[in-house]
């Protein structure tokens with residue numbers, strides 16, 4: 111079930127947005143052959159004593175773009191690996207187009223295309239050879255193979271690179287090649303594990319545009335994991351937020367944002383604020399939460415952006431505290447993450463990326 115182990119996550123409010131639990135556990139539509147592309151019921155994955163995925167349930171509708179959003183180590187890849195038959199499930203069930211992945215793995219596999227988190231195309235082969243190998247592996251008939259590869263090269267904008275060795279491609283182009291490769295056998299359900307992590311912003315946009323094109327041309331359900339809240343917000347029909355192996359919220363991006371009290375975020379940086387500044391900011395009318403982000407920066411959620419901004423500036427003037435910067439924007443999925451977990455997703459990612467590999471003994475810095 112969707113659960114909420116963190117006491118800060120709901121502050122006494124319901125931790126799951128309206129309809130979220132019901133959506134996660136919808137009953138199949140009577141008379142429909144495969145009402146959901148993906149059904150996950152109380153799925154658990156343990157590695158020894160460690161629980162990487164902890165009782166997660168959700169359904170993905172046919173034709174949906176469904177996002178799994180969460181920090182490093184949340185359990186996103188482990189979930190994908192269970193759903194795509196790559197690792198055994200410890201407890202619970204996953205069904206792909208109605209096929210139980212544990213009991214009917216081959217039938218489930220025939221329905222899916224998978225782009226793993228690590229890049230796996232063969233660097234010494236050309237772009238086209240990489241696609242051919244996969245098409246053969248999936249027994250795509252020869253005639254169909256040529257047509258499908260030509261069409262996919264066009265879709266991922268690599269036609270003029272078809273004879274280039276894969277090692278000469280940029281990261282974004284390689285990702286696009288892998289996406290084409292995952293589609294050569296016309297899967298119905300496409301799993302992509304962080305297809306845009308590590309790409310520059312331009313390549314990220316082109317990967318997403320391409321996914322949108324592919325989806326409009328083919329009958330495809332897409333399950334995608336990402337760290338990028340802006341991407342998830344713009345492109346996913348529904349988003350499941352995962353944290354420490356648990357599903358903490360699930361709904362359409364708009365509904366998730368609407369579930370957070372306060373519709374506007376004010377970020378303000380002050381010059382030498384007094385020690386009790388956070389406490390004073392809490393007294394602003396309409397402010398639903400105040401977070402100190404360090405270096406004099408505060409993030410305030412409010413139900414009335416203009417009134418709180420005016421009051422905030424007045425409060426600073428009266429207290430003789432300088433305002434260094436001030437931005438006002440709508441709530442983001444980051445605020446949703448904070449609301450349900452008590453932490454900021456971007457902080458979690460920074461922590462993970464700030465990790466420095468220890469030196470191996472004998473190696474000089």
Ligand SMILES: Nc1ncnc2c1ncn2[C@@H]1O[C@H](COP(=O)(O)OP(=O)(O)OP(=O)(O)O)[C@@H](O)[C@H]1O
Nearest residue numbers: 157160162180181182183184185186187188189227
């Ligand atoms: N084979 C394994 N053996 C032991 N622990 C594992 C194994 N695979 C994953 N884990 C642990 O399970 C947790 C979830 O890992 P997972 O890779 O699913 O996270 P993730 O959400 O995909 O993270 P990232 O965003 O970094 O890719 C992590 O704590 C990870 O260390």
Ligand SMILES: [Mg+2]
Nearest residue numbers: 186187188227
């Ligand atoms: Mg992962």
